[in-house]
Amino acid sequence: MIRDILVNLAQGTDKDVACDFAASLAASFGAHLTGLAVAYEIDVPPFYMGALPTDFIDAQLLENQAASQKAAERFAACAAAAGVAHEVRSFSASLGVAANSFAEMARxxxxxVVAQPNPDQPGPEEVIAETVLMDSGRAVLIVPYVQTKPFTGERAVVAWDGSRAAARALAEALPLLHRTKQVEIFRVVTHMEDEDTAGPEVAxxxxxxxxAATVRKLPVSSGEPIAAAILNEVSDQGADLVVMGGYGHSRLREMVLGGVTREILATMTVPVLMAH
Known part of the structure; x- marks a missing residue:
């Protein structure tokens, strides 16, 4: 069961889609909800320190602290309106330190729950989402920045490729799948006529x-984007949740995601539960 939910709180925006969705999830499961509000510090390379006035750095930190406080207050109001037990955790840190701390908390x-990065409103979401996915060891639910509906659980699509990451995502998604009305196991195959033993085994x-789950396989020719096939299936089936593995590795503290994972993160239109 899901009894303990963590959500990263957005700043600099009037609507926090991850917070709203997490509150609806917590209400559905009777779970406790914790929101993390970070006052981001300016991470200035040493050779730039002399070029930035001290008063500018101080003013920026005060502005970021105010934004963090506003995010915390908005979260408290949202959680209270949803009728869920909640708490706020706050601290000040650079983006890199905050992302690593958030991943450790998530364990x-x-x-x-985190928000999908919005390309029109650059912020910390991309670093936060990638770090918690790669380093937490737990599943992460990513909410599209265009999300308007609360958690409903009408139809879920499980993108299964037999990988370790897909297996972890499926296992951690079980509580969510039990709240859905329909589950489809979606398999991308090279040839439609090939026998698919993996899909029925998942079922x-x-x-x-x-x-009860149905199995659907779709042939994808060499070079055809797999992410596009998954997203088209989600649209065609009217799904409101995707479960899939997230791929990539950490190299010199830089998050390097696989092509399918990054494409899904960039173009997703429904919540996606990923695990690495």
Missing amino acids: LFDLT RHLARHGL
């Missing part, structure tokens, strides 16, 4: 958990 929560496994 002791049942589910972590068998879910049946043992009391979940």
Whole structure:
């Protein structure tokens, strides 16, 4: 069951889609909700320190602290309106330190919710989402920046490729899948006529958990984007949740995501539960 949810709180925007969605999830599961509000510090390279006036740095920090406080107050109001038990955790840190701290926190929560990066409003979301996905060891639920609906759980699509990451995502998604009305296992294959034993095996496994799932396979020619096939299936089926593995590795503290993962993160239109 999902009893303990963590959400990263957005700043500099009138609407926090991750906060709203996490509150609806917490209400649905009767879970406790924790919001993290960060007052971001300016991470200035040493050779630039002399070029930035001290009063500018101080003013920026005060502005960021005010934004963090506003995000915390908005979260408290949202959680109270949803009728869920909640708390706010706050601290000041650079983006890199904050992202790593958030990933460490996520290890002791049942589910972590973050917002999809909005290309029109650059912010910390991309670094936060990638770091918690790669380093927390837990599943992450990413909410599109265009999300308007609360958690409903009408139809879920499980993008299954048999990988370790997909298996972890499926296992951690089970509580969510139990709240859905329909579950589809979506398999991308090279040739439609090839026998698909993996899809039915996933369906068998879910049946043992009391979940009835259909299996659908779609042939994708060499070079055709897999991410596009997944997103088209989500649209065609009217799904409101995607479950899939997230791929990539950390190199010299730089997040390097696989092509499918990055494309999904950039173009997703419904919440996606990912695990690495």
